[in-house]
Amino acid sequence: MRSPAAICxxxxxxxxxxxxxxxxxxxxxxxxxxxxxxxxxTDLTALDGVNAxxxxxxxxxxxxxxxxxxxxxxxLDLKPGDHVIPxxxxxxxxxRMCRSGRxxxxxxxxxxxxxxxxxxxxxxxAFGADPVHHFMGTSTLSRYTVVPEIALAKIRPDAPLEKVxxxxxxxxxxxxxxxxxxxxxxxxAVFGLGGIxxxxxxxxxxxxAKTVIGIxxxxxxxxLARAYGMTDFVNAGRExxxxxxxxxxxxxxxVDVAFECTGIVPVMRQAFDCCQPxxxxxxxxxxxxxxxxxxxxxxxxxYGRSIRGSYFGGVKGRSGLGRLIDFYMxxxxxxxxxxxxxxxxxxxxxxxxxxxxxxSVRSVVHFE
Ligand code: CXF
Ligand code: ZN
Numbered sequence: 262m263r264s265p266a267a268i269c270x271x272x273x274x275x276x277x278x279x280x281x282x283x284x285x286x287x288x289x290x291x292x293x294x295x296x297x298x299x300x301x302x303t304d305l306t307a308l309d310g311v312n313a314x315x316x317x318x319x320x321x322x323x324x325x326x327x328x329x330x331x332x333x334x335x336x337l338d339l340k341p342g343d344h345v346i347p348x349x350x351x352x353x354x355x356x357r358m359c360r361s362g363r364x365x366x367x368x369x370x371x372x373x374x375x376x377x378x379x380x381x382x383x384x385x386x387a388f389g390a391d392p393v394h395h396f397m398g399t400s401t402l403s404r405y406t407v408v409p410e411i412a413l414a415k416i417r418p419d420a421p422l423e424k425v426x427x428x429x430x431x432x433x434x435x436x437x438x439x440x441x442x443x444x445x446x447x448x449x450a451v452f453g454l455g456g457i458x459x460x461x462x463x464x465x466x467x468x469x470a471k472t473v474i475g476i477x478x479x480x481x482x483x484x485l486a487r488a489y490g491m492t493d494f495v496n497a498g499r500e501x502x503x504x505x506x507x508x509x510x511x512x513x514x515x516v517d518v519a520f521e522c523t524g525i526v527p528v529m530r531q532a533f534d535c536c537q538p539x540x541x542x543x544x545x546x547x548x549x550x551x552x553x554x555x556x557x558x559x560x561x562x563x564y565g566r567s568i569r570g571s572y573f574g575g576v577k578g579r580s581g582l583g584r585l586i587d588f589y590m591x592x593x594x595x596x597x598x599x600x601x602x603x604x605x606x607x608x609x610x611x612x613x614x615x616x617x618x619x620x621s622v623r624s625v626v627h628f629e
Contacts, residue, residue: 266403272310286333299324316377325401326426348578349397351412435460437574445469453522454482466490
């Protein structure tokens with residue numbers, strides 16, 4: 262079928278909104294009509310040519326929500342009309358990782374996903390005679406996309422798709438990590454108050470954190486962060502090298518959990534250093550530049566600090582996302598205040614310009 266889509270033909274060029282051809286879903290796949298898709302920094306890395314799993318031309322987008330239109334052979338748990346959120350991290354429920362009970366990672370289709378194709382090795386998208394690649398296995402900046410069943414979370418039908426698309430990445434990554442790592446009464450630090458950090462802040466409130474310290478280089482996100490539960494703010498631009506000391510002073514020696522949401526390696530070190538020496542945990546969420554390494558003195562770990570990471574908030578996409586969406590439907594999580602811009606697909610480049618300029622928290626492309 263024909264579909265409008267945003268195509269990145271090559272890095273560092275504006276996206277081209279074109280009509281593409283979408284092939285029917287293959288074995289184990291579903292054709293999904295996307296209703297809305299949020300724009301995330303990981304899409305920007307593909308547009309800028311600094312994402313290792315991007316094969317061009319590609320259709321970006323990995324924070325979408327929509328409806329199943331058609332299912333391929335062998336699809337067991339989805340039918341036309343189901344509301345779904347595409348998952349860049351699938352959940353096959355059968356592999357060693359899925360069965361381990363220790364991780365939400367599932368690498369069943371990672372080799373083909375990272376090459377921009379479906380599990381059988383081919384793409385479902387074409388522009389004229391030429392194939393166009395999938396991105397992160399989701400490509401939600403196409404009105405119609407094809408996604409393997411194991412990478413589709415079926416969600417409750419009453420959840421508004423133009424809002425809950427944010428559970429496809431930012432909200433789940435931030436809120437999930439906060440719920441997994443924070444205990445009631447904890448003091449936490451959140452480095453970077455962008456699309457991820459802001460959701461760590463509201464997740465920290467949900468988890469019962471007592472002190473939530475936000476750290477950013479601008480005051481611009483303060484109103485939103487305070488509304489989401491931030492209790493203290495440290496301006497890293499003004500404090501410079503004194504950021505860690507400022508956090509220690511606010512918390513009687515260090516936070517219980519520090520979340521790094523910028524991907525800047527020296528900030529990761531600050532997150533580690535501001536943790537309580539005997540038990541504090543630094544949780545890395547931000548993605549570092551390719552090849553980066555992080556150093557820290559071993560004594561910091563020997564005394565009891567830990568350093569961990571989290572992917573998609575530690576949430577298993579198909580079996581765990583429903584719980585978070587229920588929190589939203591019960592009014593315990595906010596999406597409206599972080600959606601700073603809504604755009605049509607034709608305005609998608611403006612959305613990425615706003616992101617580059619730091620003017621948006623989340624822009625959401627509406628297809629209808
Ligand atoms: C990212 C996090 C790092 C790996 C790829 C996906 N999440 C969303 O943007
Ligand atoms: Zn993302």
